[in-house]
Amino acid sequence: MDWTKGREGREGDLGRDIELEEQLRVLDPSQDDTGYWFRFRGWVMKEAADELARRRLAVDLTVEDLLESWSRTVIPVALAAAIAAIALMRNSPNDDPKVFLAVGVEELLVREIPAQTQPVLLSPNAAEGIVAFALDIY
Amino acid sequence: MSEASSEGELVRLALKGDENAFGNLVELYQRAAYAVAYSVTGRHEDAEDAAQESFLVALERLEECRNPDRFGGWLMTIVRNRSKNLIRRESLRETDEIPLGATSRSPMPDRVAENTQIREILEGALRKLPEVQRQIVLLHDLEGWKHREIADRLGLPSGTVRSHLHFARKVLRVELGSSPLGAEIHRKVQ
Incomplete structure (x- = not known):
């Protein structure tokens, strides 16, 4: 550091005492x-x-920085999820009846049919039942 | 950028753990901190300890520096308090017995020895001054601070600084002029 730093332009000061400055330099x-x-x-x-280091670490964990980091990761993911949700909501269930129709037929086919094992269904007496008849037709 | 605002900016950066900013603050005030500590303790080793510790205390309590643009003044208060505490501790320790030979020193080169003698005379002369005058004369005539800067950092009116400096110089001139080595210093400077 320069010893003369700050010595210029001391307007209103008592002025420099060069001799004393020299003596004090020993200190x-x-x-x-x-x-x-x-x-x-x-x-x-x-x-x-x-x-x-502690201060740098503390700064990294401020709310502001958390929000900033969220804006880089969580917010885009949340936005993508929101867009996907809107797209799904627009495609309401009534717009795609085929899905439910297929389920309906399946349900219809198995509704009120007593649970029977394969050997029972294939037995000679099985042909007498409605279910067996329906299965044959199908 | 003005000096004050840059000082404030350095403090704000140091608050976030910026090493360069804190390093700049140390560089900016290390001499003044030493001078103020020396004016209180009157001993190099104590002044060094107090000044260095003050920077660490200042860093730990940086949130308490309400006006970062006036960091210098705030730091000088810490330096004065640390120095006074150090003297208090030292005075308690001085009651312990000093071991034989503990104060002996290794031989020094002539120049260092001469400086040591001059230093002792100066120390004696400075001891004749009140603490505030020692601070002012060291900051002004050793560190080259302006009246306004000293007044600002020490929290004193500018006129008071002028007056203290005037009386401090007067006493020092008399004290240094009356000692043989003081006359020698005077001859060298001429």
């Missing part, structure tokens, strides 16, 4: 050790590293 630790202030800063920065 500057960098007079006998040129790297003093560099090391001073280095020591402070080393000791401050944990606190600075």
Whole structure:
């Protein structure tokens, strides 16, 4: 750092006392050790590293940043889901009767038919029943 | 960008853990922090400890700096308080017995030895001043701060700073002029 820093333009000041300035310079630790202030800063920065890291971490977890990160991931997914839901709602069930018709026929075919095993159905007596008749026709 | 607003910006960035911003603040105020700490403690080692610790305390409590544009003044308050606490602790420790030979020093080069002598004279002269005058004379004549800056950072009226500086210089001139080494310094400067 420049020793003359801040010495210019001291309007209204008492002015410089060069002699006293020279004498006081002896108190500057960098007079006998040129790297003093560099090391001073280095020591402070080393000791401050944990606190600075903690602050960076805390900043990463602010509500603002959470919302920002959500805007990058959750919101597009939510939008896609909403669009898909709207598309599904527009295709109401009445618009596609075939699906329900197919189910209806299936239901119709098996409704009120007692559960019977394959050997029973294929037995000689089975032909007497309505179900067997229907199966034959089908 | 003005000096004040850039200082405020550095504080805001340091609040978020920006290493460069905090490093710049340290660089900006390390000399002044040392000078203020020295004006309170009167010893290099104590001033160094107090100034360095003050930066760490300032970082930990940065949220308490209500006006980031006035970080310097806020930091100087921390430095003064830390320095006073350090002296208090030191004075408690001084009651312990100092081991024999603990104060002996290794031989120093001539220049360092000479500087040490001059330093001792200066320290003696500075001790004659009230603390606030020591702070002002060191910030003004060692660090090159302006009256306005000192007044702003120490929370004093500008006229008071001028007056303190005037009296501090007067005392120092008398004290340094009356010692043989002070005369030697005077001769060197001439």
